[in-house]
Amino acid sequence: MIWLTIILMTLVVFISRYLFLEPRLPLRLGPRTTQFLSYAAPAILTAIAAPIVFLPEGELALQVSNPYLISAILAIGLAYLTRHVLFTTVVSMGVFFVLHSWGAHTVGPQLF
Amino acid sequence: MSSQVLTQQDYRFSAFMLGLRAALPLTLAIIPWGLLAGSFALESGLTGLEGQAMSIFVFAGAVQLVVLGMIGSKAGLGAILIITLLITSRHFLYGMSMRGHMQQLPLRWRLILGFLLTDELFALTGTKPPEQFNRWHALGGGLSLYLGWNMATAAGIIAGQQIPNMDALGLEFAVAATFIALVVPGIQKISTLCAVITALLTSVTCELYQIEAGLLIASVLGMLAGVLSARLFSEPAAPHNEGQST
Numbered sequence: 001m002i003w004l005t006i007i008l009m010t011l012v013v014f015i016s017r018y019l020f021l022e023p024r025l026p027l028r029l030g031p032r033t034t035q036f037l038s039y040a041a042p043a044i045l046t047a048i049a050a051p052i053v054f055l056p057e058g059e060l061a062l063q064v065s066n067p068y069l070i071s072a073i074l075a076i077g078l079a080y081l082t083r084h085v086l087f088t089t090v091v092s093m094g095v096f097f098v099l100h101s102w103g104a105h106t107v108g109p110q111l112f
Numbered sequence: 113m114s115s116q117v118l119t120q121q122d123y124r125f126s127a128f129m130l131g132l133r134a135a136l137p138l139t140l141a142i143i144p145w146g147l148l149a150g151s152f153a154l155e156s157g158l159t160g161l162e163g164q165a166m167s168i169f170v171f172a173g174a175v176q177l178v179v180l181g182m183i184g185s186k187a188g189l190g191a192i193l194i195i196t197l198l199i200t201s202r203h204f205l206y207g208m209s210m211r212g213h214m215q216q217l218p219l220r221w222r223l224i225l226g227f228l229l230t231d232e233l234f235a236l237t238g239t240k241p242p243e244q245f246n247r248w249h250a251l252g253g254g255l256s257l258y259l260g261w262n263m264a265t266a267a268g269i270i271a272g273q274q275i276p277n278m279d280a281l282g283l284e285f286a287v288a289a290t291f292i293a294l295v296v297p298g299i300q301k302i303s304t305l306c307a308v309i310t311a312l313l314t315s316v317t318c319e320l321y322q323i324e325a326g327l328l329i330a331s332v333l334g335m336l337a338g339v340l341s342a343r344l345f346s347e348p349a350a351p352h353n354e355g356q357s358t
Binding site: 001002003004005006007008009010012014016017018019020021022023029032033034035036038040041042043044045046047048049050051052053054055058059067068071072075076078079080083084086088089090092093096 | 136137138140141144158159162165166169170171172174175179183189192193196197200201202203204205206207208209210211212214215216222223225226227229231234235238239281282284285286287288289290291292293294295296297298299303304307308310311312314315316318319320326327330331332333334335336337338339342
């Protein structure tokens with residue numbers, strides 16, 4: 001059952017990645033579509049990251065005691081100032097793990 | 113003649129190595145996520161082999177983590193596949209964006225780079241115009257991410273057998289930190305800022321009300337907000353792959 005799940009997931013994910021790379025697929029992208037698609041990466045990556053930061057335990061957590069929120073704000077500042085992916089990720093993750101282990105009495109945060 | 117062949121091989125090799133190097137920060141950043149995918153697989157009742165197989169074949173962080181949670185809570189196969197499709201649907205958009213870059217490549221290249229086309233690889237290659245696309249560079253980046261992801265999964269499986277509750281460590285903050293580091297420097301226009309803010313508010317709202325298609329809804333609304341605000345502020349329309357078509 002697990003193996004069947006893995007095989008079917010593999011197919012779904014691969015098809016979603018490959019489909020529009022296939023030249024025989026009749027598809028013409030006009031300037032409107034390409035402009036729309038140019039917002040794909042920022043919109044999608046934000047939509048994945050935001051719930052992790054704002055609802056780490058499934059509920060809206062806007063308090064200063066939410067380490068996800070504080071570290072994310074730090075990451076935004078660092079990314080804006082340095083434009084350096086690795087530096088931003090490493091420093092904000094370091095700060096996060098310190099803050100998070102201080103408040104480690106909380107229940108395990110849920111994923112997404 | 114032979115020196116020319118050599119030069120071309122050198123060129124390919126250096127493009128490949130440059131791709132590897134460009135993807136290193138992102139590869140490091142997905143390690144905590146991969147650790148989680150490995151340890152969480154065991155907690156959800158998969159064997160180590162099954163957990164590793166998921167990273168080898170599926171190679172999709174968000175999908176794997178969400179599905180592992182569903183397997184752990186005994187969800188049905190149909191529900192799992194629908195969620196997989198919803199979460200992975202963003203890759204249709206990546207594929208469309210990369211069409212101008214990749215559709216003229218030979219089949220084996222399209223299959224390989226298509227398989228490797230993750231959020232991170234798209235962030236590396238999709239932000240450049242098709243003329244600057246280099247298959248060897250993309251392959252180097254993609255393989256770096258693939259190997260990093262699978263080694264981290266393996267480490268997570270091994271560590272998960274020793275350290276219980278690894279999911280309480282907050283490893284998924286690594287996901288957020290990486291994506292922030294990728295998105296923020298790219299906000300150069302008001303319209304991109306509007307897209308990001310819309311996606312942020314919508315995704316948080318959907319999560320709050322536990323709407324399962326939240327990721328898709330938030331992404332599409334964010335992209336629409338980008339287009340509309342670009343028109344509203346009459347930004348010059350200069351998408352990088354304009355005019356690229358079949």
